[in-house]
Amino acid sequence: MRNGLILLLLTSAAVAIPSGAATTAWFGTPGPAPLSDPRAPVMKYDDAFAPLPVQFTHRPGKSDELLDAVALKADQKKIVGFSLESLAAGDKLWGRRAATPSFMHTIEWTVNAFKTAGLKDARVEPYAVADPMWVPTSWQVQIVGDAAFGAGTQTVTLQSAFPQPGGASIPGGSLTAPVVYVGHGTDADLAGRDVKGKIAVVRVRPEPSLFGAGEQGVALKVAKLGAVGVINAIEGPGNALYVDPRFACGTAPCFMVGGQDAWFLQTVIGKAATAGLLDKLKITLALSVEAQGGLTSANGVATIPGKSAKRIIVNAHADGFFQGGDDNASGLAVLVGLAKYFAKQPQPAHTLMFVASGGHHGPGNGPTSLVAAHPELKDGTVLILNLEHVAYADIVRGKVRAPDNIGMTWETSVTEAAKAVGVTNESPFLFDLWKRASRCYGVATYQSAGPTVTGDLGGYRPLNVPMTQMIQSGTFYHASGDVLEAVPAEGLERAARFHAFFLEQVDQAPESLVAAGKGTPYQPMAKACP
Numbered sequence: 001m002r003n004g005l006i007l008l009l010l011t012s013a014a015v016a017i018p019s020g021a022a023t024t025a026w027f028g029t030p031g032p033a034p035l036s037d038p039r040a041p042v043m044k045y046d047d048a049f050a051p052l053p054v055q056f057t058h059r060p061g062k063s064d065e066l067l068d069a070v071a072l073k074a075d076q077k078k079i080v081g082f083s084l085e086s087l088a089a090g091d092k093l094w095g096r097r098a099a100t101p102s103f104m105h106t107i108e109w110t111v112n113a114f115k116t117a118g119l120k121d122a123r124v125e126p127y128a129v130a131d132p133m134w135v136p137t138s139w140q141v142q143i144v145g146d147a148a149f150g151a152g153t154q155t156v157t158l159q160s161a162f163p164q165p166g167g168a169s170i171p172g173g174s175l176t177a178p179v180v181y182v183g184h185g186t187d188a189d190l191a192g193r194d195v196k197g198k199i200a201v202v203r204v205r206p207e208p209s210l211f212g213a214g215e216q217g218v219a220l221k222v223a224k225l226g227a228v229g230v231i232n233a234i235e236g237p238g239n240a241l242y243v244d245p246r247f248a249c250g251t252a253p254c255f256m257v258g259g260q261d262a263w264f265l266q267t268v269i270g271k272a273a274t275a276g277l278l279d280k281l282k283i284t285l286a287l288s289v290e291a292q293g294g295l296t297s298a299n300g301v302a303t304i305p306g307k308s309a310k311r312i313i314v315n316a317h318a319d320g321f322f323q324g325g326d327d328n329a330s331g332l333a334v335l336v337g338l339a340k341y342f343a344k345q346p347q348p349a350h351t352l353m354f355v356a357s358g359g360h361h362g363p364g365n366g367p368t369s370l371v372a373a374h375p376e377l378k379d380g381t382v383l384i385l386n387l388e389h390v391a392y393a394d395i396v397r398g399k400v401r402a403p404d405n406i407g408m409t410w411e412t413s414v415t416e417a418a419k420a421v422g423v424t425n426e427s428p429f430l431f432d433l434w435k436r437a438s439r440c441y442g443v444a445t446y447q448s449a450g451p452t453v454t455g456d457l458g459g460y461r462p463l464n465v466p467m468t469q470m471i472q473s474g475t476f477y478h479a480s481g482d483v484l485e486a487v488p489a490e491g492l493e494r495a496a497r498f499h500a501f502f503l504e505q506v507d508q509a510p511e512s513l514v515a516a517g518k519g520t521p522y523q524p525m526a527k528a529c530p
């Protein structure tokens with residue numbers, strides 16, 4: 001009997017040993033997942049249900065097969081390929097960063113596509129970049145192991161840690177400091193917390209994206225309060241890379257970490273605090289950066305001359321972080337598709353000017369440089385249409401509670417994410433056209449619309465002409481999860497066909513309708529859909 005009990009205890013112990021041995025470290029917390037492969041999607045796309053199909057019929061003699069999903073997807077893949085070229089070249093902040101070789105290849109490819117389509121004046125327009133480019137060369141974020149946290153506790157490197165723009169090289173290469181958790185960084189979160197001399201951890205909830213997150217500016221705020229470094233811990237799927245200057249903290253070393261690293265970091269902070277060992281929990285930050293000056297970036301420009309010299313500008317930024325599948329390979333692919341399509345149509349009433357811009361992520365600003373180089377744009381520009389983030393598959397909170405994160409796991413929807421429609425002058429005619437995006441082309445938009453236009457249009461403001469766009473920023477905005485696959489081909493086609501319709505209508509309409517501001521009486525088009 002006694003032997004039997006001992007045997008039972010031994011058996012229990014034997015069963016417990018493997019998991020026990022694996023989990024005594026870090027208070028029994030499993031180590032963080034590796035970095036999500038930035039070449040592959042974090043989410044499942046085309047899983048049980050495929051994206052909402054397209055059901056457009058070709059119009060005889062219109063060459064509108066140029067707006068087919070397959071053709072647009074091939075161009076988007078080509079554009080994303082320039083980012084992967086940057087990754088393969090060993091760029092640390094990789095993607096289609098303005099003024100870098102991969103970006104210039106993107107612009108050259110676009111201009112060649114314009115030329116092949118028959119746009120005779122297609123050209124690369126270089127511009128000098130005034131400010132130097134911030135280039136991180138090496139970095140590391142480690143949570144320092146201590147036997148007090150459990151037998152076998154080793155120092156952990158957070159593989160998704162990514163430095164935020166502006167951070168200076170750390171003197172001596174690295175610094176180690178105790179941790180302070182500041183929640184979402186509101187004044188309520190910070191009450192009673194001393195961040196001086198510590199590395200602050202901010203929990204960032206990107207809802208719906210980093211663009212909309214309430215924690216923008218918190219990193220800078222806590223650095224000003226004396227934190228020696230900041231880690232923005234992103235609540236997001238997988239373990240992705242993120243970069244966004246709104247989460248930087250001046251010249252202090254400031255990082256973002258992906259969802260799995262964020263969860264591990266937050267969990268061990270909590271367990272250390274519960275065990276009364278928080279003062280022993282330290283983080284080591286390493287960061288080296290350099291500044292590259294004297295750079296040249298470029299816009300790619302081409303026109304289809306109209307019966308009138310008065311012009312409609314169609315813009316898409318060519319720059320982007322990481323793969324930038326939606327931001328903005330989607331918009332650029334649609335721009336190229338529209339140029340090919342309109343090159344095959346009868347001569348338009350207005351001159352169509354296609355701009356693949358140097359963008360606004362820096363260094364430099366494409367639209368600002370274009371406006372400076374072309375004073376003639378101040379006269380005779382009827383409208384500027386921006387193509388930006390036009391077909392991102394919607395990622396939503398799903399149906400299963402996540403075991404290692406807060407709330408529900410994430411799911412990909414069969415539709416694209418809803419986009420915000422902006423018309424700067426709130427022209428009733430233009431809003432009436434935008435109404436057709438969802439009704440006739442299946443393009444998801446918000447039900448509301450307004451005068452706000454974010455993104456690449458900022459640089460065009462000095463022209464003081466009506467500007468319009470639809471735009472969205474989602475879960476993987478400025479993150480390595482914004483991959484080729486995050487944009488359904490069907491969504492590209494929906495966006496391209498709607499924008500072709502939109503441009504045709506604007507081109508044929510009296511200019512007074514485009515210029516007419518909010519409240520101008522307007523009789524909506526009788527036909528719901530073309």
Ligand SMILES: [Zn+2]
Nearest residue numbers: 320327361478
């Ligand atoms: Zn962006």
Ligand SMILES: [Zn+2]
Nearest residue numbers: 327328388455
């Ligand atoms: Zn963008």
